[in-house]
Amino acid sequence: MKAVHFGAGNIGRGFVGLLLHEAGYEVVFADVNAELIEALDAAESYDVHLVGDDAETKTVTGFRAINSATAEDALVAEIATADVVTTAVGPRILRFVAPVIARGLAARAADAPRLAVMACENAIGATDLLAAELMDGLPDDDTREELAARAVFANTAVDRIVPAQAPDAGIDVTVETFYEWVVDRSPFNGNVPPIPGAHFVDSLGPYIERKLFTVNTGHATVAYTGFLAGATIISEAIGIPSVLEATEAALAETSAALSAKHGLDPEELAAYRAKILNRFRNPYLVDEVIRVGREPLRKLGRNDRFVGPAADYVQYVGGIPEALIAAIGAALRFDVPEDTQSVEFQQLLRRADPEDIVDEVMGVTRGEALFEPLVAVVRAAEY
């Protein structure tokens, strides 16, 4: 069995690549980072260090690596004969990897089994987005129909904290012990790919929302409020009482919305929240607030970790989620010169009207209950 995985970064090597290897796949990593690809190509193995309770080291072997920027034809040939394609490149990069996956599908033998395509990104419907980008790039409906019949596109939810790696780590990765990979079973018609580390479910919606609106809302709240409090590392930030309080308050609101929307049990959600806060406290993970807060424009989008659950709170619980609005207020002050979106956002805050920022960045329009509270928090953050 062979898997082609786009994005040989932190989660690519430390989670998806590891689980596919453990499932018995030969993994072909594809990435645009030439140095990383050369290092992977030259190595016979790399280690994944699981840190925290039940620490252990796992070794990944039997992989290859291809530079997707310079060796596209070789990558197309790999996709043509692969069983699985996965991505962990970031949601806004999916449109760049879609065309080569399309070429790979077009090159498959007519009798080849359908290719399982799963985007492993922190976004609701990431695989749908990848599929839409792929289909949009095709010349006509006949080609779209032909290639759609050669693939199975399945949404997923992935959870494992993998920080940026130490400069001397090489291709080895340090990760937390916890992991969860949940995949929508419904597109496979009973033929799910054999990946023991993945959990196939009939309805992914509650899983991805529970993950994104608890792990990632909490993580981002710790990052943004921690950044303002002067912390640099997540485990340090969550030790600050005001940061913990802000995070617990935001997560109480997301849990209320999840419970009201999906019928999730409040006690189970409380246990889930407590476990996640403990994951953030892991003293062996050096996870910087600037990684966790990265790309604030994406994180403040309508369907992402703040506005998504805030809108659900308004719709399913009723009232205004004040703690989530306060966390958004902290996100507006995430001023990090090395983060392109942070720089862009700080410039936008200087020149744009608060109403336009709420509309265009957060996707909340005038007349919605969240509009005025969000305008007020943006106005308070403006220079």
Ligand SMILES: NC(=O)c1ccc[n+]([C@@H]2O[C@H](COP(=O)([O-])OP(=O)(O)OC[C@H]3O[C@@H](n4cnc5c(N)ncnc54)[C@H](O)[C@@H]3O)[C@@H](O)[C@H]2O)c1
């Ligand atoms: N790190 C985590 O804790 C974690 C956990 C769950 C999900 N995720 C998600 O996984 C994705 C990747 O996150 P990460 O932390 O591994 O980031 P990362 O920056 O470590 O890895 C991304 C990799 O994608 C590569 N890349 C960029 N453009 C590419 C292209 N056009 N073609 C092929 N490769 C390309 C980069 O060179 C990089 O190696 C994101 O969507 C993130 O939200 C991350």
Ligand SMILES: O=P(O)(O)OC[C@@H](O)[C@@H](O)[C@H](O)[C@H](O)CO
């Ligand atoms: O990857 P992002 O930028 O969407 O979010 C940053 C972190 O919250 C994220 O990478 C977590 O570590 C991960 O989602 C844990 O499963």
